[in-house]
Amino acid sequence: MAQVLRMPGVSANATEAVLAEWLVAESAEFAAADALATVETDKALVDVEAEAAGVVLKTLVTPGSQVEVGAPIAVLGGVGEQVDDLAALLRELGVAEESAPVVAERRDVHDQPVERTEPEVDPGSGAPLAEHAAVVEPASVEPEAGPAPATSASANGRPAPSPGRVFASPLARKIARDAGLTIEEIPGTGPRQRVLRRDVDAVLASRRTAPASESAPVASQGVPDDGFEDVPHTRLRRAVADRLATSKREAPHFYVRTTVRVGRLLALRAELNEALDGEVKVSVNDLVVKAVALAHERVPDLNVTWTDDAVRRWHTADIAVAVATDRGLVTPVLRDVGHRSVSSVAGAVPELAGRAREGRLRQEELEGGSITVTNLGMYGVEEFAAIINPPHAAILAVGAVREEPVVQDGSVVPGSVMSLTLSVDHRPVDGVVAARWLAELTGLLERPVRLLA
Incomplete structure (x- = not known):
């Protein structure tokens, strides 16, 4: 019918x-x-x-x-x-x-x-x-020029x-x-x-x-150069701009920062990748995403979002991961990360990111969660602060791993460190809650064997 x-x-x-x-x-x-x-x-x-x-x-x-x-x-x-x-x-x-x-x-x-x-x-x-x-x-x-030819079949x-x-x-x-x-x-x-x-x-x-000589573009002749080029906004770029402008305007941001020693984390990553033998490849960001979910379980007061009538507390740790695409920034959400294994996270995040770049995400994969993880470490950025992605209550900015002198047992030794900056919406989350959460995250990353429990 x-x-x-x-x-x-x-x-x-x-x-x-x-x-x-x-x-x-x-x-x-x-x-x-x-x-x-x-x-x-x-x-x-x-x-x-x-x-x-x-x-x-x-x-x-x-x-x-x-x-x-x-x-x-x-x-x-x-x-x-x-x-x-x-x-x-x-x-x-x-x-x-x-x-x-x-x-x-x-x-x-x-x-x-x-x-x-x-x-x-x-x-x-x-x-x-x-x-x-x-x-x-x-x-x-x-x-x-001249009359149009007859239409051919x-x-x-x-x-x-x-x-x-x-x-x-x-x-x-x-x-x-x-x-x-x-x-x-x-x-x-x-x-x-x-x-x-x-x-x-x-x-x-x-x-x-x-050959390069055949595929190289030919410069146009006689076209005036005004010294700039206007790139039209994509729908996604316009939507991201509106959403983040609203976030800065309506959500009172505050920031907490810390530096994490990640020598053990890097050693665990290397051991996991050796054990997995190419089945999946675990990245530092995968371990951070897993640690964020466990920190949510330990400090549930950060696993919240703001509504006009209440602070909504979520029962599972659904973590959004920022992905740069040609159309603009996309934040697919990985569900119930706290109950996933590290290898499951390592397999799911690249798959989500790949479909995000192709524009093939399902709508439900773009909704939910209370926090976003954004990482610019692969570009050598050591530290930055990010704008909260509404309706989330927080976003964690992850910097590059770098070698610096650290104090260990009273002596100065070389160590691997990483900067973290947590941007928080002060409406549903107070400063002490953010500080407790960041302390839990730091502990998980510095003693990462607990990520496997």
Whole structure:
């Protein structure tokens, strides 16, 4: 039986989202839990999964459209279901006139307005083609001299794309832009020569294997240089800016700092990696994440968040890890770290970070927790203070491990040390609680065998 698929509420408090790409074409069947479409939120690309097997009877939203949560985006049918009068079905479902329920002008993946084009029409039925046409940006259309040539037919009987028009999925267009490619130079293998992600990947792979002289970009001639370049905000960059500005404005930050001796921690890491024999690779940051969870168990007054009516205390230690991506900062959350082994943490954190950089995190992986761990030690940063990631109550900034003189048994000896700075929201957490928590964390890192208990 036909039913309407509506834009899900993929992000907390969100009223709209961008439908980035259809993953199942019209008239194509799908299985339960198959991804039907990709939706872009402020934090990630989220797949919309099918609740049961069926067939896509009609898509109602063009890729790239910004859509209200709850608005119709497609009509789905049961397995093998066919509809003779699609227009009548749409009227019956109340979506006959809602072919594009957008809330704003169509925008690209960098949140920039793009030119609209009408969908191609099948000359036989007069209906729109199943594959929605992505638009070509105004600057990429070159004027042609002389009269336009007649439209030629493609191998499948449908008209070939008109000259100057290039069809591409939003994801392919984004990858091409980030790589410095123009979409017009990429041969498309999709329907009506639409450029897909695999086409962009193929071009990038060929350039990586080509000689440097062939792949080196040619400097443009005659283009005035104003001395700067404007990089448009991504949706994620804009969201991060708004969130952190709100944090500094509304959350009264205070900071506690300490220096930890990590000689034993480094020795434990080396021993663990030797024992695991390449199965997973334990990093210093993995051990810090585990220690943060155990410190939460010992000082639960820091495992809290602020609400308008109460201080909410969490029963499990869910730890967010800051990950830098091309689109901006993302903080996926690792669940119940206190009850995970160190090897489990070491396997889960890189996997989360990898999917964060690809924009493939699930929405639930971006929510929850009360503290974030952010580490700039790999860049040689010795100490820094971070802005709290709302609604968390704290963020731990981890610096680089460095060799310094330390006092041991009354003598000055070389030692490995690491600086930690805890930024805390003073609304739910008092200074003495933060000090107790940091002391517990220091003890765990300086006597790290307890991380394995």
